[in-house]
Amino acid sequence: MIEQLIHAIYQNQADAAFLSEAITERIDSYKDKNKRARKQQWDQDDVFLITYGDQFYQEEEATLTTFKTMYQKFFSDTFPIVHFLPFFPYSSDDGFSVINYEQVNPELGDWADIQVMNRDARLMFDFVCNHMSAKSDWFIGYLENQPIYRDFFIDMDPSTDLSMVTRPRTSPLLSKFTDADGEVRNIWTTFSDDQIDLNFSNPKVLLRMIDVLLFYVDQGADFIRLDAVGFLWKKIGTSSIHLEETHQVIQLFRSIVDEVAPGTVLITETNVPHKDNISYLGDGTNEAQMVYQFPLPPLVLHAIRTSNTSYLQKWAKDVQPPTEKTSFFNFLASHDGIGMNPIRGIIDEDEILALVADLEKEGALVNYKQNPDGSLSPYEINTTYIDALSNRADEDELRVKRFMLAHSILLTIVGIPAVYVQSILGGRNYYEGVEKTGANRTINREKYEAAALCDNLLEVGSLRNKVYRQLQELIQLRRHEKAFHPNTSMRILDTTEKVFGLVRNDEVFVLHNMSDEAQAISLDSGTYLNLLMKNEWNLQQDVILEPYQFVWLRKK
Incomplete structure (x- = not known):
């Protein structure tokens, strides 16, 4: 092979x-x-x-x-x-x-x-x-015309038609550098002039x-x-x-x-x-x-902010790993922003732009990409996930409810979950950092003095303490439930647009009310174990979920 x-x-x-x-x-x-x-x-x-x-x-x-x-x-x-x-x-x-x-x-x-x-x-x-740094020994050696680094990078005639090349950024594709002999080199730089693309054709x-x-x-x-x-x-x-x-x-x-x-x-x-x-x-x-699993973060965000799960439901119905030897790396937040490209073709562009505008109004920052025709489109939303889900004026109680609701989806959908450290810490938008670096992505990359953070995490009633404690408990529960094995079957329930429901391994039902109104969901009558409350539910009628409530139920 x-x-x-x-x-x-x-x-x-x-x-x-x-x-x-x-x-x-x-x-x-x-x-x-x-x-x-x-x-x-x-x-x-x-x-x-x-x-x-x-x-x-x-x-x-x-x-x-x-x-x-x-x-x-x-x-x-x-x-x-x-x-x-x-x-x-x-x-x-x-x-x-x-x-x-x-x-x-x-x-x-x-x-x-x-x-x-x-x-x-x-x-x-x-x-x-x-790619690698423009300050790396490899690239410095290349500019010094050391034979070992010949053709390690891509020097391109600037008159070459590169209009078909996909651009994830608004920065120029080619960046100018001068080598040791005084010759100007136009080097391929997909992401920035400090990130020099390697030439794998060598x-x-x-x-x-x-x-x-x-x-x-x-x-x-x-x-x-x-x-x-x-x-x-x-x-x-x-x-x-x-x-x-x-x-x-x-x-x-x-x-x-x-x-x-x-x-x-x-x-x-x-x-x-x-x-x-x-x-x-x-x-x-x-x-x-x-x-x-890049569509997951913006789809969950859109569903909660609009109380409309129709796009999330439609997409999730097709999400099944092709073999038992593959899986999805599921996440909601990361060191980068919330990408918009993965939901293009899933959600109409007008609705994507409306979501971006709504979040920008609530303090999010936006990075743009350049399209082949020279126009710009929002590439990612820069914000912590907890701030993306709620408005600045919201109370912490509502903030935590929406945040945990989103993470219930992360922890129960087919695949393997990953939690960004800012999420388990209840990190808020770090505007001070953005001012220091000038980079939008710094908004969710705050670093912490250990002793002060320890005190805050252990402070009962603080936002950090609530998020840390509740999310920790939910993750540990997931880790002990075999129905959530990354490759067990998943079926999306047919519900109203305000509810996102799924069944794992034909035994655990997970229901999410994505709205600020109580919702009724029909399940087969019988006895269920509520995994979150650790008690039995004898269902003879609809399950009533309070605003932003979720339940994990195992049919007995």
Whole structure:
């Protein structure tokens, strides 16, 4: 399989032969090193915490050490898996402009700190494989015309017609740099002039990135997130997104890690419409094991803010993993904003724009993308999820109700749930940070002094305490309920547009009232165990749900 993929990606026989021999050597070398047993399949116990390695800090201590203390005190009983966002030296974008792929940012600690954390939790690393920092040794070497870095990046004649290339940002696709000989280079930069796209058409680039992938496996990554991977391969005259060569490279990554460390899971981060997104699962055995479920955050948000679940219901009826060996990485909030692109084609554009305008009025910020005709469209909404669901004038009681309602959907829909650290902390919009950085995304990337946060989390009655305690209890309940195994069946109930209901494994009924009015839902009469209240319900008539109430009921 590996040999076939190499020859499919690179038609030049010399390139293919070079790669084949080099990859075989690496696989043999790493097989001998990787003896650690990995969990071979996921189950309902698996829940991710998404966080930065420097999320918590205290004076004169490496932040990974501080994180471990906070994890053991507040999160270890709830989250068996930790997704550390990029923890490498970087120059911008809070870690996603990587200077050195194989070094831990010294402000966070070192690889020994990662190993210590790995004893308490399974870990997910970010593999920022599409681009790297303009301040990296690789790019500096390229500009210095060092032979080793020749063709590592893409120098493009600015007169080339690149109008078909998909643009996720409003920044120029080509950025000007001057090399050591004074020659101006127009370098391909999909995301920013500090994020330089790698040239995977050069087989030496692919081999070097395979080295990085295997290094992460060796350092203890059970899960590897392929950041912005849809843009990996460039081809003039195409959109340069989702190209066949990109899928083949991911298949090659999968084949290699399956050989070296079976059980390692690849997750593709492709913030695109659902059909394109699930294409990265391949045939169910040969590509990524998981894809981000990007439509979920905006669909749940839209349903709660409009009290209309019709779009959510219609979409969810088609959400089934294609095989038992694939799943969805479900989330509501992340380090980025709430993407609008994944719901284009699901929700009418006028309604998307109305949602954006409504949220902007309530304090959200908006990032835009450039369309092929030069016009702009909202690309993502920047806000914490708790603030997105409610208005600024709302009382905390209502804020918490809506927030927990949304997370009931996250924890019960088919797939594996991931909770962003700002969510479990009840994080609010961080406008002060936006003023400091000038970046909209900073609004939900606040970092916390550990001692002060501890006091706030333990303060009974505070918003943080309510959110932390209630969400923790809900996650722990999910982890003990076998019906919520990521691959058990899911059926969406036919209800009114104000109610979202589903059944998992034909035994647990989950009902959500997405409105501010009481709703009646019909279920078959009989005895049900209310999993949330731990009592029995003998139903002879409709279930009445109060505003924003949800229930988990197991039929006895």
